[in-house]
Amino acid sequence: MTSTPIIQIENVCKNFGETAALNGVSLDVFPGEVVLVIGPSGSGKSTLLRCINRLEIFDAGSICVDNIPLTTAENINAVRTEVGMVFQSFNLFPHLSVLENVTVAQKVVRKRTPQEAIDIARGLLDKVGIPEKENDFPGQLSGGQQQRVAIARALAMNPKIMLFDEPTSALDPEMIQEVLDVMLQLAEEGMTMVVVSHEMGFARAAADRAVLMDEGLIVEEAVPDILFSNPTQERTKAFLSKIL
Amino acid sequence: MGVRKELEKTPGYKAANHRIDSWWWLVALVIGIVVLLATLQPDPYWRVIRFVSDGLLVTIGVTVTAFILTLVFGLVIALGRLAKHGFVRWFTTIYVEIARGVPLLVQLLFWYFAFPSLIQALGRLFRIDAMAHYLANPFLMAILGLTVCYSAYMSEIYRAGIQSIPKGQNEAARSLGMTQNQAMRHIILPQAFRVVLPPVGNEFISLLKDSSLVSTVAVADLTRRGREFMASTFLPVETWIMVALIYLIMTLISARIVAWIERKTQTEEH
Numbered sequence: 068m069t070s071t072p073i074i075q076i077e078n079v080c081k082n083f084g085e086t087a088a089l090n091g092v093s094l095d096v097f098p099g100e101v102v103l104v105i106g107p108s109g110s111g112k113s114t115l116l117r118c119i120n121r122l123e124i125f126d127a128g129s130i131c132v133d134n135i136p137l138t139t140a141e142n143i144n145a146v147r148t149e150v151g152m153v154f155q156s157f158n159l160f161p162h163l164s165v166l167e168n169v170t171v172a173q174k175v176v177r178k179r180t181p182q183e184a185i186d187i188a189r190g191l192l193d194k195v196g197i198p199e200k201e202n203d204f205p206g207q208l209s210g211g212q213q214q215r216v217a218i219a220r221a222l223a224m225n226p227k228i229m230l231f232d233e234p235t236s237a238l239d240p241e242m243i244q245e246v247l248d249v250m251l252q253l254a255e256e257g258m259t260m261v262v263v264s265h266e267m268g269f270a271r272a273a274a275d276r277a278v279l280m281d282e283g284l285i286v287e288e289a290v291p292d293i294l295f296s297n298p299t300q301e302r303t304k305a306f307l308s309k310i311l
Numbered sequence: 312m313g314v315r316k317e318l319e320k321t322p323g324y325k326a327a328n329h330r331i332d333s334w335w336w337l338v339a340l341v342i343g344i345v346v347l348l349a350t351l352q353p354d355p356y357w358r359v360i361r362f363v364s365d366g367l368l369v370t371i372g373v374t375v376t377a378f379i380l381t382l383v384f385g386l387v388i389a390l391g392r393l394a395k396h397g398f399v400r401w402f403t404t405i406y407v408e409i410a411r412g413v414p415l416l417v418q419l420l421f422w423y424f425a426f427p428s429l430i431q432a433l434g435r436l437f438r439i440d441a442m443a444h445y446l447a448n449p450f451l452m453a454i455l456g457l458t459v460c461y462s463a464y465m466s467e468i469y470r471a472g473i474q475s476i477p478k479g480q481n482e483a484a485r486s487l488g489m490t491q492n493q494a495m496r497h498i499i500l501p502q503a504f505r506v507v508l509p510p511v512g513n514e515f516i517s518l519l520k521d522s523s524l525v526s527t528v529a530v531a532d533l534t535r536r537g538r539e540f541m542a543s544t545f546l547p548v549e550t551w552i553m554v555a556l557i558y559l560i561m562t563l564i565s566a567r568i569v570a571w572i573e574r575k576t577q578t579e580e581h
Protein backbone atom coordinates (compact mmCIF):
# COMPACT_ATOMS: atom_id res chain seq x y z
CA MET A 68 0.00 0.00 0.00
CA THR A 69 2.82 2.33 -0.83
CA SER A 70 1.25 3.38 -4.12
CA THR A 71 -1.06 6.35 -4.60
CA PRO A 72 -4.69 5.91 -3.59
CA ILE A 73 -7.06 4.69 -6.32
CA ILE A 74 -9.98 6.50 -4.68
CA GLN A 75 -9.34 9.93 -3.17
CA ILE A 76 -12.30 11.43 -1.35
CA GLU A 77 -11.70 14.92 0.00
CA ASN A 78 -14.02 16.83 2.24
CA VAL A 79 -17.20 15.71 0.47
CA CYS A 80 -20.48 17.27 1.59
CA LYS A 81 -23.94 16.30 0.51
CA ASN A 82 -27.30 17.68 1.61
CA PHE A 83 -30.74 16.28 1.00
CA GLY A 84 -32.82 19.41 1.39
CA GLU A 85 -32.34 20.53 4.98
CA THR A 86 -30.63 17.38 6.23
CA ALA A 87 -26.92 16.90 5.75
CA ALA A 88 -26.04 13.36 4.64
CA LEU A 89 -22.29 13.93 4.38
CA ASN A 90 -20.51 16.56 6.46
CA GLY A 91 -17.06 16.68 4.94
CA VAL A 92 -15.85 13.13 4.52
CA SER A 93 -12.28 12.38 3.49
CA LEU A 94 -11.11 8.86 2.72
CA ASP A 95 -8.34 7.32 0.64
CA VAL A 96 -8.59 3.78 -0.68
CA PHE A 97 -5.49 2.10 -2.06
CA PRO A 98 -5.30 -0.43 -4.90
CA GLY A 99 -6.13 -3.91 -3.71
CA GLU A 100 -7.54 -2.69 -0.43
CA VAL A 101 -10.84 -3.89 1.00
CA VAL A 102 -12.54 -1.18 3.05
CA LEU A 103 -15.61 -1.93 5.11
CA VAL A 104 -17.95 0.95 5.96
CA ILE A 105 -20.24 0.46 8.94
CA GLY A 106 -22.53 2.75 10.86
CA PRO A 107 -26.13 3.26 11.93
CA SER A 108 -28.79 3.80 9.30
CA GLY A 109 -28.84 7.39 8.10
CA SER A 110 -25.15 7.82 8.86
CA GLY A 111 -24.35 8.52 5.19
CA LYS A 112 -22.50 5.33 4.34
CA SER A 113 -24.64 4.45 1.30
CA THR A 114 -24.59 8.07 0.18
CA LEU A 115 -20.78 8.08 0.33
CA LEU A 116 -20.65 4.90 -1.75
CA ARG A 117 -23.06 6.32 -4.30
CA CYS A 118 -20.98 9.50 -4.55
CA ILE A 119 -17.97 7.45 -5.66
CA ASN A 120 -19.60 6.64 -9.00
CA ARG A 121 -21.66 9.79 -8.98
CA LEU A 122 -25.09 8.17 -8.69
CA GLU A 123 -25.40 10.88 -6.06
CA ILE A 124 -24.20 14.37 -6.90
CA PHE A 125 -22.25 15.87 -4.01
CA ASP A 126 -22.41 19.55 -3.13
CA ALA A 127 -18.83 20.24 -2.09
CA GLY A 128 -15.43 18.57 -1.95
CA SER A 129 -13.82 16.37 -4.59
CA ILE A 130 -13.54 12.72 -5.52
CA CYS A 131 -10.85 11.29 -7.80
CA VAL A 132 -11.05 7.71 -9.00
CA ASP A 133 -7.91 6.31 -10.61
CA ASN A 134 -6.75 9.93 -11.03
CA ILE A 135 -9.91 10.88 -12.92
CA PRO A 136 -11.75 13.70 -11.14
CA LEU A 137 -15.54 13.35 -11.10
CA THR A 138 -16.34 16.54 -12.93
CA THR A 139 -17.46 16.41 -16.55
CA ALA A 140 -19.97 13.98 -18.02
CA GLU A 141 -17.23 12.17 -19.98
CA ASN A 142 -15.18 11.75 -16.82
CA ILE A 143 -18.15 10.39 -14.93
CA ASN A 144 -18.82 7.76 -17.59
CA ALA A 145 -15.11 6.90 -17.69
CA VAL A 146 -15.15 6.39 -13.93
CA ARG A 147 -18.35 4.34 -14.07
CA THR A 148 -16.80 1.87 -16.50
CA GLU A 149 -13.97 1.31 -13.99
CA VAL A 150 -16.19 1.05 -10.94
CA GLY A 151 -18.60 -1.86 -10.54
CA MET A 152 -21.54 -1.49 -8.21
CA VAL A 153 -23.64 -4.08 -6.44
CA PHE A 154 -26.93 -2.94 -4.93
CA GLN A 155 -28.90 -4.05 -1.89
CA SER A 156 -31.93 -4.77 -4.10
CA PHE A 157 -29.85 -6.46 -6.87
CA ASN A 158 -31.48 -4.32 -9.62
CA LEU A 159 -31.14 -7.05 -12.22
CA PHE A 160 -32.90 -6.28 -15.51
CA PRO A 161 -36.12 -8.36 -15.27
CA HIS A 162 -36.82 -8.38 -19.02
CA LEU A 163 -33.46 -9.95 -19.85
CA SER A 164 -32.21 -13.48 -19.22
CA VAL A 165 -29.34 -14.05 -16.81
CA LEU A 166 -26.91 -14.29 -19.73
CA GLU A 167 -28.28 -11.11 -21.33
CA ASN A 168 -28.05 -9.30 -17.99
CA VAL A 169 -24.32 -9.98 -18.00
CA THR A 170 -23.76 -9.26 -21.71
CA VAL A 171 -25.89 -6.16 -22.42
CA ALA A 172 -23.49 -3.55 -21.03
CA GLN A 173 -20.48 -5.35 -22.51
CA LYS A 174 -22.02 -4.97 -25.95
CA VAL A 175 -23.42 -1.47 -25.51
CA VAL A 176 -20.63 0.16 -23.50
CA ARG A 177 -17.51 -1.93 -24.16
CA LYS A 178 -18.53 -2.60 -27.80
CA ARG A 179 -17.64 -6.27 -27.55
CA THR A 180 -19.00 -8.67 -30.16
CA PRO A 181 -21.92 -10.85 -28.99
CA GLN A 182 -19.72 -13.95 -28.97
CA GLU A 183 -16.97 -12.27 -26.92
CA ALA A 184 -19.57 -10.98 -24.46
CA ILE A 185 -21.19 -14.41 -24.11
CA ASP A 186 -17.83 -16.11 -23.54
CA ILE A 187 -16.93 -13.60 -20.83
CA ALA A 188 -20.40 -13.87 -19.26
CA ARG A 189 -20.25 -17.69 -19.14
CA GLY A 190 -16.84 -17.53 -17.49
CA LEU A 191 -18.16 -15.16 -14.84
CA LEU A 192 -21.37 -17.10 -14.19
CA ASP A 193 -19.15 -20.11 -13.68
CA LYS A 194 -17.04 -18.10 -11.25
CA VAL A 195 -20.04 -17.02 -9.15
CA GLY A 196 -21.26 -20.60 -9.16
CA ILE A 197 -24.44 -20.55 -11.27
CA PRO A 198 -23.43 -21.60 -14.79
CA GLU A 199 -26.63 -23.63 -15.24
CA LYS A 200 -28.96 -20.63 -14.85
CA GLU A 201 -27.94 -18.60 -17.90
CA ASN A 202 -31.29 -18.93 -19.67
CA ASP A 203 -33.41 -18.21 -16.60
CA PHE A 204 -34.94 -14.84 -15.92
CA PRO A 205 -34.12 -12.95 -12.70
CA GLY A 206 -37.61 -13.58 -11.31
CA GLN A 207 -36.94 -17.31 -11.39
CA LEU A 208 -33.84 -17.08 -9.18
CA SER A 209 -33.42 -16.94 -5.41
CA GLY A 210 -32.15 -13.73 -3.85
CA GLY A 211 -28.67 -15.16 -3.37
CA GLN A 212 -28.50 -16.27 -6.98
CA GLN A 213 -29.73 -12.87 -8.17
CA GLN A 214 -27.06 -11.08 -6.19
CA ARG A 215 -24.38 -13.36 -7.60
CA VAL A 216 -25.61 -12.58 -11.13
CA ALA A 217 -25.43 -8.89 -10.21
CA ILE A 218 -21.82 -9.36 -9.16
CA ALA A 219 -21.06 -11.18 -12.44
CA ARG A 220 -22.79 -8.36 -14.36
CA ALA A 221 -20.54 -5.76 -12.69
CA LEU A 222 -17.37 -7.85 -13.15
CA ALA A 223 -18.08 -8.24 -16.87
CA MET A 224 -17.03 -4.61 -17.35
CA ASN A 225 -13.55 -5.44 -15.94
CA PRO A 226 -13.81 -2.87 -13.15
CA LYS A 227 -10.76 -1.87 -11.12
CA ILE A 228 -12.94 -1.16 -8.12
CA MET A 229 -16.10 -2.83 -6.80
CA LEU A 230 -18.61 -1.03 -4.59
CA PHE A 231 -21.02 -3.11 -2.52
CA ASP A 232 -24.03 -1.33 -1.02
CA GLU A 233 -25.35 -3.65 1.71
CA PRO A 234 -25.18 -6.64 -0.66
CA THR A 235 -26.60 -9.14 1.82
CA SER A 236 -29.19 -7.02 3.66
CA ALA A 237 -32.10 -8.10 1.46
CA LEU A 238 -31.22 -11.80 1.62
CA ASP A 239 -32.59 -14.65 3.69
CA PRO A 240 -29.98 -15.80 6.24
CA GLU A 241 -29.20 -19.07 4.46
CA MET A 242 -28.31 -17.23 1.26
CA ILE A 243 -25.93 -14.70 2.75
CA GLN A 244 -22.92 -17.00 2.79
CA GLU A 245 -23.04 -17.85 -0.91
CA VAL A 246 -22.76 -14.15 -1.74
CA LEU A 247 -20.06 -13.53 0.88
CA ASP A 248 -18.05 -16.43 -0.54
CA VAL A 249 -17.98 -14.77 -3.94
CA MET A 250 -16.93 -11.49 -2.32
CA LEU A 251 -14.19 -13.24 -0.31
CA GLN A 252 -12.87 -14.79 -3.48
CA LEU A 253 -12.78 -11.38 -5.16
CA ALA A 254 -10.91 -9.91 -2.20
CA GLU A 255 -8.34 -12.72 -2.36
CA GLU A 256 -7.80 -12.00 -6.05
CA GLY A 257 -6.79 -8.47 -5.11
CA MET A 258 -9.88 -6.53 -6.17
CA THR A 259 -10.18 -3.07 -4.63
CA MET A 260 -13.47 -3.10 -2.74
CA VAL A 261 -15.53 -0.66 -0.71
CA VAL A 262 -18.23 -2.54 1.15
CA VAL A 263 -21.11 -1.12 3.16
CA SER A 264 -22.09 -4.07 5.32
CA HIS A 265 -22.43 -5.26 8.88
CA GLU A 266 -21.20 -8.77 8.14
CA MET A 267 -18.53 -9.02 10.83
CA GLY A 268 -17.35 -12.42 9.64
CA PHE A 269 -16.60 -11.02 6.20
CA ALA A 270 -14.97 -7.97 7.79
CA ARG A 271 -12.56 -10.04 9.87
CA ALA A 272 -11.77 -12.42 7.01
CA ALA A 273 -11.30 -10.00 4.16
CA ALA A 274 -11.31 -6.34 5.15
CA ASP A 275 -8.05 -4.43 5.48
CA ARG A 276 -9.74 -1.50 7.14
CA ALA A 277 -13.05 -0.79 8.80
CA VAL A 278 -14.54 2.69 8.85
CA LEU A 279 -17.30 3.74 11.21
CA MET A 280 -19.54 6.56 10.03
CA ASP A 281 -22.11 8.52 11.99
CA GLU A 282 -24.06 11.67 11.15
CA GLY A 283 -22.22 12.14 7.88
CA LEU A 284 -18.76 11.92 9.35
CA ILE A 285 -16.09 9.26 9.68
CA VAL A 286 -15.86 8.66 13.42
CA GLU A 287 -13.10 6.10 13.53
CA GLU A 288 -11.11 3.87 11.19
CA ALA A 289 -8.82 0.94 11.98
CA VAL A 290 -8.01 -2.65 11.14
CA PRO A 291 -11.32 -4.52 11.67
CA ASP A 292 -10.08 -6.67 14.58
CA ILE A 293 -8.84 -3.62 16.43
CA LEU A 294 -11.90 -1.50 15.67
CA PHE A 295 -14.27 -4.23 16.82
CA SER A 296 -12.36 -5.32 19.93
CA ASN A 297 -10.73 -2.10 21.00
CA PRO A 298 -12.57 0.98 19.76
CA THR A 299 -11.30 4.32 21.01
CA GLN A 300 -14.37 6.47 20.42
CA GLU A 301 -17.45 6.37 22.64
CA ARG A 302 -19.67 6.54 19.55
CA THR A 303 -18.01 3.42 18.12
CA LYS A 304 -18.42 1.52 21.39
CA ALA A 305 -22.09 2.43 21.56
CA PHE A 306 -22.70 1.31 17.98
CA LEU A 307 -20.74 -1.93 18.27
CA SER A 308 -22.51 -2.88 21.48
CA LYS A 309 -25.77 -2.83 19.51
CA ILE A 310 -24.69 -4.97 16.59
CA LEU A 311 -22.21 -7.46 18.05
CA MET B 312 -37.04 -17.77 -25.52
CA GLY B 313 -36.24 -20.32 -22.88
CA VAL B 314 -38.63 -18.81 -20.40
CA ARG B 315 -41.61 -19.39 -22.66
CA LYS B 316 -40.93 -23.11 -22.61
CA GLU B 317 -40.49 -23.10 -18.86
CA LEU B 318 -43.69 -21.14 -18.35
CA GLU B 319 -45.66 -23.49 -20.56
CA LYS B 320 -44.86 -26.30 -18.15
CA THR B 321 -46.56 -24.49 -15.30
CA PRO B 322 -50.29 -25.20 -15.04
CA GLY B 323 -51.36 -21.56 -14.58
CA TYR B 324 -49.77 -20.49 -17.85
CA LYS B 325 -51.84 -22.83 -19.99
CA ALA B 326 -55.01 -22.00 -18.16
CA ALA B 327 -54.50 -18.28 -18.58
CA ASN B 328 -53.20 -18.29 -22.12
CA HIS B 329 -54.74 -21.06 -24.12
CA ARG B 330 -58.29 -20.85 -22.83
CA ILE B 331 -60.48 -19.18 -25.40
CA ASP B 332 -61.59 -15.80 -24.16
CA SER B 333 -65.28 -16.35 -23.37
CA TRP B 334 -66.27 -12.83 -24.40
CA TRP B 335 -65.76 -13.73 -28.05
CA TRP B 336 -69.40 -14.88 -27.96
CA LEU B 337 -70.45 -11.23 -27.88
CA VAL B 338 -68.46 -10.59 -31.05
CA ALA B 339 -70.04 -13.62 -32.67
CA LEU B 340 -73.49 -12.48 -31.56
CA VAL B 341 -73.14 -8.99 -33.10
CA ILE B 342 -71.71 -10.41 -36.33
CA GLY B 343 -74.62 -12.89 -36.34
CA ILE B 344 -77.16 -10.08 -36.03
CA VAL B 345 -75.59 -8.20 -38.95
CA VAL B 346 -75.55 -11.32 -41.14
CA LEU B 347 -79.12 -12.12 -40.17
CA LEU B 348 -80.39 -8.62 -40.96
CA ALA B 349 -78.51 -8.53 -44.26
CA THR B 350 -79.86 -11.89 -45.43
CA LEU B 351 -83.43 -11.66 -44.12
CA GLN B 352 -83.94 -8.08 -45.27
CA PRO B 353 -81.37 -7.28 -47.96
CA ASP B 354 -83.32 -4.14 -48.68
CA PRO B 355 -82.36 -1.87 -46.95
CA TYR B 356 -79.76 -3.59 -44.71
CA TRP B 357 -77.54 -5.13 -47.38
CA ARG B 358 -77.89 -1.89 -49.34
CA VAL B 359 -76.58 0.08 -46.34
CA ILE B 360 -73.58 -2.22 -46.03
CA ARG B 361 -72.79 -1.96 -49.75
CA PHE B 362 -73.16 1.81 -49.65
CA VAL B 363 -70.95 2.47 -46.61
CA SER B 364 -68.30 -0.18 -47.33
CA ASP B 365 -65.89 2.31 -48.96
CA GLY B 366 -66.39 4.55 -45.93
CA LEU B 367 -65.49 1.62 -43.69
CA LEU B 368 -62.15 1.31 -45.49
CA VAL B 369 -61.56 5.05 -45.03
CA THR B 370 -62.34 4.76 -41.30
CA ILE B 371 -59.89 1.88 -40.93
CA GLY B 372 -57.26 3.69 -43.02
CA VAL B 373 -57.55 6.95 -41.06
CA THR B 374 -57.56 5.15 -37.71
CA VAL B 375 -54.59 2.88 -38.40
CA THR B 376 -52.49 5.63 -39.98
CA ALA B 377 -53.20 8.09 -37.17
CA PHE B 378 -52.56 5.37 -34.57
CA ILE B 379 -49.14 4.45 -35.98
CA LEU B 380 -48.15 8.13 -36.12
CA THR B 381 -49.45 8.57 -32.57
CA LEU B 382 -47.32 5.66 -31.31
CA VAL B 383 -44.17 7.33 -32.63
CA PHE B 384 -45.01 10.96 -31.95
CA GLY B 385 -46.38 10.21 -28.48
CA LEU B 386 -43.05 8.63 -27.52
CA VAL B 387 -41.14 11.67 -28.76
CA ILE B 388 -43.36 13.94 -26.63
CA ALA B 389 -43.05 11.65 -23.60
CA LEU B 390 -39.24 11.69 -23.83
CA GLY B 391 -39.41 15.46 -24.22
CA ARG B 392 -41.43 15.80 -21.03
CA LEU B 393 -38.86 13.68 -19.19
CA ALA B 394 -35.89 15.52 -20.70
CA LYS B 395 -33.31 17.30 -18.59
CA HIS B 396 -33.42 20.29 -20.91
CA GLY B 397 -35.75 22.89 -19.38
CA PHE B 398 -37.02 24.35 -22.67
CA VAL B 399 -37.83 20.95 -24.17
CA ARG B 400 -39.80 20.04 -21.04
CA TRP B 401 -41.59 23.38 -21.03
CA PHE B 402 -42.48 23.21 -24.72
CA THR B 403 -43.80 19.63 -24.65
CA THR B 404 -45.80 20.30 -21.49
CA ILE B 405 -47.52 23.27 -23.15
CA TYR B 406 -48.27 21.12 -26.19
CA VAL B 407 -49.85 18.38 -24.07
CA GLU B 408 -51.94 20.86 -22.10
CA ILE B 409 -53.27 22.54 -25.27
CA ALA B 410 -53.92 19.31 -27.17
CA ARG B 411 -55.80 17.84 -24.21
CA GLY B 412 -57.60 21.07 -23.35
CA VAL B 413 -59.29 21.74 -26.70
CA PRO B 414 -62.13 19.43 -27.83
CA LEU B 415 -61.09 17.04 -30.58
CA LEU B 416 -63.92 18.22 -32.84
CA VAL B 417 -62.75 21.83 -32.53
CA GLN B 418 -59.19 20.75 -33.31
CA LEU B 419 -60.32 18.92 -36.43
CA LEU B 420 -62.29 21.96 -37.57
CA PHE B 421 -59.24 24.15 -36.95
CA TRP B 422 -56.91 21.98 -39.04
CA TYR B 423 -59.37 21.69 -41.91
CA PHE B 424 -60.79 25.24 -42.07
CA ALA B 425 -58.52 27.62 -40.17
CA PHE B 426 -55.05 26.19 -40.79
CA PRO B 427 -55.22 26.40 -44.64
CA SER B 428 -56.57 29.96 -44.42
CA LEU B 429 -53.66 30.92 -42.19
CA ILE B 430 -51.20 29.40 -44.64
CA GLN B 431 -52.85 31.27 -47.53
CA ALA B 432 -52.77 34.56 -45.63
CA LEU B 433 -49.08 34.07 -44.85
CA GLY B 434 -48.44 33.19 -48.50
CA ARG B 435 -50.10 36.40 -49.65
CA LEU B 436 -48.19 38.41 -47.06
CA PHE B 437 -44.78 37.08 -48.09
CA ARG B 438 -45.74 36.63 -51.76
CA ILE B 439 -45.03 32.90 -51.76
CA ASP B 440 -47.25 31.50 -54.52
CA ALA B 441 -47.31 27.90 -53.38
CA MET B 442 -48.54 28.92 -49.94
CA ALA B 443 -51.03 31.48 -51.23
CA HIS B 444 -52.78 28.79 -53.27
CA TYR B 445 -52.51 26.13 -50.59
CA LEU B 446 -55.49 23.76 -50.51
CA ALA B 447 -56.07 21.38 -47.64
CA ASN B 448 -56.33 17.67 -48.35
CA PRO B 449 -59.19 16.60 -46.04
CA PHE B 450 -57.73 13.14 -45.54
CA LEU B 451 -54.32 14.47 -44.47
CA MET B 452 -55.80 17.21 -42.27
CA ALA B 453 -58.02 14.66 -40.51
CA ILE B 454 -55.04 12.38 -39.82
CA LEU B 455 -53.03 15.39 -38.66
CA GLY B 456 -55.81 16.49 -36.28
CA LEU B 457 -56.28 13.03 -34.79
CA THR B 458 -52.52 12.52 -34.42
CA VAL B 459 -51.89 15.89 -32.76
CA CYS B 460 -54.65 15.30 -30.21
CA TYR B 461 -54.07 11.62 -29.50
CA SER B 462 -50.28 11.97 -29.25
CA ALA B 463 -50.83 14.15 -26.19
CA TYR B 464 -52.81 11.42 -24.45
CA MET B 465 -50.42 8.73 -25.70
CA SER B 466 -47.43 10.64 -24.36
CA GLU B 467 -48.99 10.65 -20.90
CA ILE B 468 -49.42 6.87 -21.06
CA TYR B 469 -45.80 6.42 -22.14
CA ARG B 470 -44.62 8.83 -19.44
CA ALA B 471 -46.48 6.93 -16.73
CA GLY B 472 -45.05 3.66 -18.07
CA ILE B 473 -41.49 4.98 -18.08
CA GLN B 474 -41.88 6.43 -14.59
CA SER B 475 -43.29 3.15 -13.28
CA ILE B 476 -39.92 1.45 -13.86
CA PRO B 477 -38.03 1.48 -10.53
CA LYS B 478 -35.21 4.02 -10.21
CA GLY B 479 -32.78 1.20 -9.42
CA GLN B 480 -33.03 -0.03 -13.01
CA ASN B 481 -31.65 3.25 -14.34
CA GLU B 482 -29.02 3.36 -11.60
CA ALA B 483 -27.85 -0.15 -12.38
CA ALA B 484 -27.59 0.68 -16.08
CA ARG B 485 -25.74 3.94 -15.41
CA SER B 486 -23.39 2.24 -12.92
CA LEU B 487 -22.37 -0.12 -15.75
CA GLY B 488 -21.28 2.91 -17.74
CA MET B 489 -24.31 3.27 -20.00
CA THR B 490 -25.22 6.81 -21.01
CA GLN B 491 -28.72 8.08 -20.23
CA ASN B 492 -29.79 7.35 -23.82
CA GLN B 493 -28.37 3.82 -23.76
CA ALA B 494 -30.07 3.10 -20.44
CA MET B 495 -33.37 4.39 -21.81
CA ARG B 496 -33.11 2.36 -25.00
CA HIS B 497 -31.84 -0.96 -23.66
CA ILE B 498 -33.20 -1.07 -20.11
CA ILE B 499 -36.08 1.34 -19.42
CA LEU B 500 -38.11 1.41 -22.66
CA PRO B 501 -38.28 -2.37 -23.22
CA GLN B 502 -39.75 -2.72 -19.72
CA ALA B 503 -42.03 0.31 -20.09
CA PHE B 504 -43.49 -0.99 -23.36
CA ARG B 505 -44.85 -4.05 -21.59
CA VAL B 506 -46.49 -1.90 -18.94
CA VAL B 507 -48.19 0.39 -21.45
CA LEU B 508 -49.42 -2.23 -23.92
CA PRO B 509 -52.95 -2.55 -22.46
CA PRO B 510 -53.64 1.21 -22.12
CA VAL B 511 -52.16 1.80 -25.58
CA GLY B 512 -54.58 -0.79 -26.94
CA ASN B 513 -57.45 1.06 -25.29
CA GLU B 514 -56.29 4.25 -26.99
CA PHE B 515 -56.66 2.46 -30.32
CA ILE B 516 -60.30 1.71 -29.53
CA SER B 517 -60.95 5.32 -28.51
CA LEU B 518 -59.28 6.55 -31.68
CA LEU B 519 -61.39 4.21 -33.80
CA LYS B 520 -64.56 5.68 -32.30
CA ASP B 521 -63.38 9.29 -32.36
CA SER B 522 -62.41 8.92 -36.01
CA SER B 523 -66.14 9.33 -36.73
CA LEU B 524 -65.63 13.05 -36.02
CA VAL B 525 -63.63 13.37 -39.24
CA SER B 526 -66.94 13.01 -41.08
CA THR B 527 -67.46 16.71 -40.30
CA VAL B 528 -64.35 17.78 -42.21
CA ALA B 529 -65.11 16.35 -45.65
CA VAL B 530 -63.70 12.87 -45.12
CA ALA B 531 -66.02 10.19 -46.52
CA ASP B 532 -65.66 7.80 -43.62
CA LEU B 533 -68.15 5.27 -42.32
CA THR B 534 -70.21 7.88 -40.45
CA ARG B 535 -70.32 10.32 -43.34
CA ARG B 536 -71.34 7.60 -45.80
CA GLY B 537 -74.07 6.62 -43.36
CA ARG B 538 -75.32 10.17 -43.31
CA GLU B 539 -75.32 10.28 -47.11
CA PHE B 540 -77.28 7.03 -47.28
CA MET B 541 -79.84 8.36 -44.82
CA ALA B 542 -80.19 11.59 -46.81
CA SER B 543 -80.91 9.76 -50.03
CA THR B 544 -83.21 7.08 -48.63
CA PHE B 545 -84.86 8.69 -45.57
CA LEU B 546 -84.26 5.50 -43.59
CA PRO B 547 -82.64 6.82 -40.39
CA VAL B 548 -83.42 3.83 -38.17
CA GLU B 549 -82.02 1.16 -40.50
CA THR B 550 -79.01 3.29 -41.45
CA TRP B 551 -77.82 4.11 -37.95
CA ILE B 552 -78.52 0.65 -36.54
CA MET B 553 -76.30 -0.81 -39.24
CA VAL B 554 -73.55 1.81 -38.89
CA ALA B 555 -73.57 1.36 -35.10
CA LEU B 556 -73.31 -2.42 -35.46
CA ILE B 557 -70.35 -2.12 -37.84
CA TYR B 558 -68.51 0.16 -35.36
CA LEU B 559 -69.41 -2.23 -32.56
CA ILE B 560 -67.93 -5.24 -34.36
CA MET B 561 -64.64 -3.38 -34.84
CA THR B 562 -64.42 -2.13 -31.26
CA LEU B 563 -65.43 -5.47 -29.74
CA ILE B 564 -62.78 -7.34 -31.75
CA SER B 565 -60.18 -4.72 -30.77
CA ALA B 566 -61.17 -5.05 -27.11
CA ARG B 567 -60.70 -8.83 -27.26
CA ILE B 568 -57.25 -8.37 -28.77
CA VAL B 569 -56.35 -5.86 -26.05
CA ALA B 570 -57.57 -8.30 -23.38
CA TRP B 571 -55.44 -11.04 -24.93
CA ILE B 572 -52.36 -8.82 -24.91
CA GLU B 573 -53.09 -7.86 -21.30
CA ARG B 574 -53.24 -11.52 -20.21
CA LYS B 575 -50.09 -12.29 -22.11
CA THR B 576 -48.05 -9.51 -20.52
CA GLN B 577 -49.33 -10.51 -17.09
CA THR B 578 -48.31 -14.15 -17.39
CA GLU B 579 -44.90 -13.16 -18.73
CA GLU B 580 -44.15 -10.91 -15.80
CA HIS B 581 -41.47 -12.35 -13.59
